[in-house]
Amino acid sequence: MTYIILAPMQGYADFIMRQSLTEIGGFDEVVSEFVRITHTVHSLKTWVKKVPELLNEAKTLSGVPCTVQLLGSNAENMAENACVAVLAGAKKIDLNFGCPAPTVNKHSGGAALLDSPNQIYRIVSTIKNRLPENIVLTAKMRLGLSDTSKTIDCANAIKDGGAMSLTVHARTKDEQYNPPAHWEWFAIIQAAVKIPLIANGDIFSPDDYQRLLKICTPDGIMLGRGVLRNPFLALQIKGLIDDIENTQIITVLNRFITLCQEKQLSETYTAARLKQWLNLLQQAYPPFALLLNQIKKEKEIENIKKALSSFQAA
């Protein structure tokens, strides 16, 4: 069955979202939001705070393995940090060579490295050499900065550096998130670089996945925004569930609130996160636009829960 990874998504796929989505099912792995490495070495406490799954054998509470993603440009310091992450409980480390954010790129991190395959090789190999043998190292890249002239060099650098697999978000940095994702590149990379490949970018429906399979045979897929819009997407792609009732979405939202409460997050923050998610959900489930409109100004969780109940009953 298709191996499906939940994409790292800074500001969205935090511990609570990873827990919510893996409770629904369909995921074989999740990846933490990127942890930025600058000059310091994060303490054990910081790693656990950033990736709470580390306290649970690096798994979500539903038992899905959670990979820790690092973003940085200083190979030595990244290796040092990766080793502390392992001491904190990490079992798999992923390296981010795709983030397009200007603050990150300014310090030569994320997608900025796609212009320097040698530097990518140095980072991957330095970390690989420092990690204990049983710890898996993977990487995630975009196709390039502005063009695809170095795509294969970067993929080779990742493979030669010792990564076990490569996730490709099939766009350049300059393309940001503009459609289309260039899926034809998955097959090109697979032909040129012998490394397990995870395909990522614009898989929003089971039909998209079937279209992807006509173009390439990836070793797995990674789902990002599609899952925030439709939390059942991984199950649907695996053919384990069919149509979704509105009541199932309401159950998911109620559970999200409970998880926020268990983490003792403030009501204001919980309400904001719920609305943030609802805003994406309504793209796949249009009736939920009405619910979002009803709770738009609401900050009290009890009132939001009442709105969810009456929406369910309607």
Ligand SMILES: Cc1cc2nc3c(=O)[nH]c(=O)nc-3n(C[C@H](O)[C@H](O)[C@H](O)COP(=O)(O)O)c2cc1C
């Ligand atoms: C809000 C947001 C935050 C993201 N944060 C990260 C991140 O922390 N690390 C990373 O490697 N990619 C990050 N990405 C990129 C996604 O992991 C993924 O590659 C991209 O969204 C394309 O996949 P999709 O079309 O399935 O969403 C982020 C994307 C979004 C939309």
